[in-house]
């Protein structure tokens with residue numbers, strides 16, 4: 110069985126699965142249960158400055174969207190940082206770290222954007238023996254209105270400044286957690302780097318209104334007839350998170366900056382995908398909040414089975430392997446030509462591919478009287494829509510044409526050489542001088 | 545009450561009331577909301593869906609299932625009723641395993657079809673329990689149509705005609721409307737007086753006058769109807785029963801299965817309904833299965849169904865045969881009745897084994913006897929009371945695609961007419977289509 114031991118920023122944990130800063134890590138009792146269940150580490154629920162803690166709403170905090178059979182696909186919350194006293198949290202962290210020296214404990218922090226506030230809290234955190242800190246610049250609701258969280262995370266200069274204060278006043282690794290509620294994720298990542306961050310973690314939750322109650326005409330979750338935007342997470346946000354991770358991993362400015370991947374990690378496969386895009390580990394919140402701590406067992410067994418199958422003996426073997434294959438669109442090979450091919454034996458004749466290609470794509474699928482579906486190569490642009498909607502896995506595949514063959518759609522010979530948009534004759538900004 | 549399954553003769557109260565209640569409860573109970581959501585989610589929303597093609601009334605199945613999935617079962621019900629006003633009954637009695645569900649792509653692929661019938665029931669129940677009738681009548685046309693027979697074909701035709709603005713008089717021989725929905729369908733398929741409620745609900749469209757206790761050939765003649773009304777639709781089903789042609793057939797307790805079922809369906813206290821300890825049912829169709837299963841459910845100790853040909857030729861579907869055997873009915877294939885023995889009443893029935901050679905069936909000469917307190921004959925119904933003027937071929941009134949008979953101004957549909965299987969849903973389709981043709985003829 111592959112060794113899942115992970116060393117991230119010099120912090121070793123038995124596996125790359127950490128619980129993200131959130132309700133699962135809010136209290137000693139939860140964290141102990143999590144470690145007993147097998148989680149490699151936790152990022153403790155975000156702590157605020159000393160004094161009376163924040164208060165949460167006393168009505169519903171969560172809302173969800175579902176797939177068939179009420180499978181939870183996306184979760185939204187209007188919760189704040191910890192609502193328990195700072196001292197109590199620090200004591201618990203100290204105790205748990207002592208009892209679980211082999212697990213990672215990172216303390217998430219969010220205090221006002223003043224150096225004094227950080228200088229006050231950091232020595233206390235240092236004293237707990239925790240392995241590092243994570244700066245919560247991401248919380249999209251409640252805290253931003255108080256000049257913290259996303260309010261800082263959306264201004265790169267603040268990120269740089271706060272990160273620098275932390276590096277100056279704390280000896281262990283500093284992770285900067287990024288908010289996705291921004292247009293270009295590379296800018297806050299670069300700012301964190303300039304401030305001396307040891308790593309970035311992303312994504313925090315996405316601004317969202319999960320649903321509207323059509324009887325009361327109020328957004329959900331509804332508190333006394335009113336609702337507020339919240340933070341969106343869970344399986345539905347994974348594609349957004351993967352893109353943001355990839356942007357940072359492949360940017361020449363931030364390349365090599367360690368990343369802790371967060372956002373919709375629900376299975377071992379999700380974790381492997383984040384790691385392939387450059388994450389040294391992953392953090393999980395919604396999957397635990399949906400199924401309980403036991404899900405980590407599947408993540409562990411699945412990742413090690415896959416690593417064995419691929420011959421990876423350690424995590425580092427595959428971290429970042431997919432990064433070189435993420436490119437800008439204009440660098441994709443326009444001479445690569447594929448065609449959809451339907452496996453008639455696997456086809457169950459539902460006709461969905463036909464309906465969508467005919468109605469919304471390229472009229473490239475023929476349907477016979479007795480419901481045999483075939484691709485018309487002379488029309489197929491290989492858009493992959495049919496593959497996306499076919500209910501049978503692997504029933505339709507995209508088969509690449511061999512150079513030298515004639516594409517029946519264009520009548521052109523398939524070229525062997527790579528050629529992209531930058532050199533394409535239709536591109537007005539064509540870099541090859543023509544004529 | 546001291547009777548049990550072992551009590552000799554024909555007696556009532558063989559099983560306790562609680563067991564009877566359970567035995568005659570819904571064969572396919574309705575789905576709860578979440579079950580319906582899960583079942584609906586399995587539908588692929590097929591293009592030109594095979595299930596829809598297989599439905600004799602061509603209900604837009606993918607659409608109604610999607611309407612359930614999106615939380616609007618009432619809209620789903622309207623989709624169903626647009627095509628099939630008896631969609632509620634059909635959801636309960638259609639042999640879906642040989643219709644829509646047989647060709648569902650998920651049946652073909654996985655052997656587990658989308659549960660179309662139960663989803664249809666879910667949608668139609670939701671709308672019907674609101675008490676509202678989903679359609680409004682068009683402005684009256686002043687045309688009058690006589691519909692004879694208030695079974696599924698007659699009801700469907702009458703409803704469509706009324707909706708289109710025609711005035712309909714629905715003549716029915718029995719004291720109640722519903723046809724075999726009321727008198728024939730197995731009790732565990734249509735529970736809680738559903739047939740009667742459905743008829744009342746259907747009639748809310750308005751414009752339909754029901755005249756019960758009126759029969760064609762008795763009080764009514766086709767000639768008279770023809771001259772009084774702008775059109776006539778015949779939907780008289782098949783009131784006759786085929787004879788056994790076995791010696792001693794006239795002995796006591798040898799009865800038609802349909803009469804037994806009718807009595808059972810009209811009984812309001814099944815614990816008072818007598819049933820034999822030894823019951824023999826002769827036949828291999830839906831009626832035979834229903835008679836045999838219901839005998840067993842009433843508490844008969846031994847129920848044997850005897851069919852003269854092999855299993856492959858049986859009209860009952862695989863599902864029904866399994867249902868019968870699961871309830872404890874024994875099925876003997878390839879045996880035909882030759883004589884009924886007994887002193888006044890039947891005591892034994894004698895059979896001869898048969899061999900099939902293509903279509904010809906011959907006795908092997910080997911005989912056997914089964915003890916029998918009761919014998920139910922379920923060897924097919926036949927057309928009765930068809931007016932002499934209309935052409936009949938092969939035991940059915942000859943009709944065109946749209947139900948026109950050989951007599952101008954007279955249409956026919958359902959079991960009494962040629963074409964289609966003898967099923968509730970087919971009768972509904974034929975009634976509806978004839979109504980559309982009558983409408984076209986009357987408004988041309």
Ligand SMILES: Cc1cc2nc3c(=O)[nH]c(=O)nc-3n(C[C@H](O)[C@H](O)[C@H](O)COP(=O)(O)OP(=O)(O)OC[C@H]3O[C@@H](n4cnc5c(N)ncnc54)[C@H](O)[C@@H]3O)c2cc1C
Pocket residue numbers: 637638639692693694695696697698715716717718721722723724725728729730733758759760761779780781782783802805830831834928929957958959960965966967968969971
């Ligand atoms: C025991 C049994 C079980 C069945 N089970 C099923 C099942 O589970 N699923 C299924 O799909 N199909 C089933 N069928 C078949 C189904 O019931 C029929 O196909 C369907 O009822 C035909 O409808 P119809 O309107 O043509 O005839 P019917 O339902 O027979 O209606 C005919 C109506 O006309 C009336 N009538 C007859 N003669 C006259 C007259 N001279 N004057 C006035 N009125 C007259 C009758 O009283 C009756 O009300 C079953 C049939 C039987 C006998």
Ligand SMILES: Cc1cc2nc3c(=O)[nH]c(=O)nc-3n(C[C@H](O)[C@H](O)[C@H](O)COP(=O)(O)O)c2cc1C
Pocket residue numbers: 129130131132154155184185186188189190191217245247248286312313314341342343344346371372373374392393394395396
């Ligand atoms: C109820 C709730 C509370 C959260 N609180 C915090 C928090 O205090 N600090 C923080 O950094 N992130 C917080 N998050 C964000 C998560 O740590 C995580 O970044 C996000 O949920 C995406 O991961 P997921 O898709 O695995 O849930 C919270 C998320 C949820 C659902």
Ligand code: SF4
Pocket residue numbers: 448449465466470471472473474484485488489490491492493494495496
């Ligand atoms: S790949 Fe696109 S164009 Fe080709 S058959 Fe499929 S849907 Fe049609």
Ligand code: SF4
Pocket residue numbers: 451455456457458459460461462463482495498499500501504505
């Ligand atoms: S979508 Fe897939 S299963 Fe359905 S008809 Fe097309 S190829 Fe066949």
Ligand code: SF4
Pocket residue numbers: 459586587588589590593594595596605606609647648649650658660
């Ligand atoms: S065939 Fe089955 S999956 Fe397809 S539309 Fe009909 S019920 Fe749905």
